[in-house]
Amino acid sequence: MVSLRFPCSSFPSPGKPINPSSSSRRPSFIPAVTAAAVACTVAAAGNAITQNSNRHPFVQNTLDFILSHLPPNLNPSPFWASLSLSSDAAPVMESKTGASFPPVIKDSQALLGIGLRRKSIFGLKNIDVYAFGVYADEDDVQKKLSEKYGKLSASELKGNKDFNEDVLASDINLTVRLQIVYSKLSIRSVRGAFEDSVGSRLQKFGGPNNKELLQRFTSQFKDDVKIPKGSIIELSREHGHVLRTKIDGEEMGSIQSKLLCQSVLDLYIGEDPFDQQAKENIMHKLAKVFDDKNAPVGSRSLTEPSERHLLPGGASQL
Secondary structure, eight states, X not given: OOOOOOOGGGOOOOOOOOOGGGGGGSOTTTTTSOHHHHHHHHHHHHHHHHHHTTTOHHHHHHHHHHHHTSOGGGOOOTTTTTOOOOTTOOOEEOTTTOOEEOSEETTTEXXXXXXXXXXXXXXXXXXXXXXXXXXXXXXXXXXXXXXXXXXXXXXXXXXXXXXXXXXXXXXXXXXXXXXXXXXXXXXXXXXXXXXXXXXXXXXXXXXXXXXXXXXXHHTTSOTTOOOOTTOEEEEEEETTTEEXXXXXTEEEEEEEOHHHHHHHHHHHHSSSOSOHHHHHHXXXXXXXXXXXXXXXXXXXXXXXXXXXXXSTTOOOOO
16 A cells, blocks of 8 residues: 655654544434424425435435434434435544544535545554545436446445446546544645655556646645644545645645546545545445435435444444
8 A cells, every 4th residue: 555654753642542432421413413403404304305305315325314313302203304405414423533524515415434544653653644535426426327337236336346447437526525633744744645645546547657747736735735633625526527626625726637536536445545444335335326316215224334434433443
């Protein structure tokens, strides 16, 4: 695996990680879903169900699961248990770092899975560098891939190399959202890490003569940009194979290149990803869009073991 490069002197002893078991001492979901929020959701549910129930199965799956696991005193009625879209939905938490991810971004891109990028120091210590979430537009997935894969179930697509390669190469709206969790990370280290990792992928997919393209990408991470703990870096593939980079909502630049898009996404859902379990969960969720396309409203579920990482406090760990 390509290593993430950092100056060794910049690493202090890592802090004590958050203990996922501590969540058992407080009622789950209570902080995120209050009675007031539920009441507001009820008021808007009828319209949301009517307009969106069959359009966003990724979002439907996530919210069906959240609603079905509310405490009894807040459990919604069957009428609005199939709510499709809500900006007030509880964020999804990566359990080891506490990083949280919204279930939906950019109105139509739903969270597929979350993972963790770690760095080994001299083979003795592991540093948690950033947590990441991968999002996709299910309408694009259906439009671009249903002709080839629409008749296959998620279980049949598991480990399907062609499906994985087509997701990487297709012109599907997809975003990787990075949340910095290492407090001493510098923009220079991020730039150097991408020079190594994206550079190796550019060579893998396009050969050795792509130094100019790599430089265009890494030059977006300018020295004057600050990325304290909690900063958000978004790498988005948009239609036309445009890779758009944002840091804390500010656009750093955009580059039209199918090769660059493929190379960046390969870091997270490719053959040798940063987090293998996260990659498997993400690809499974992508495959489920074909299962869910014609599923009755309310029948979708996220109770399969491979998707339990989407629960706050239940993310997979390396």
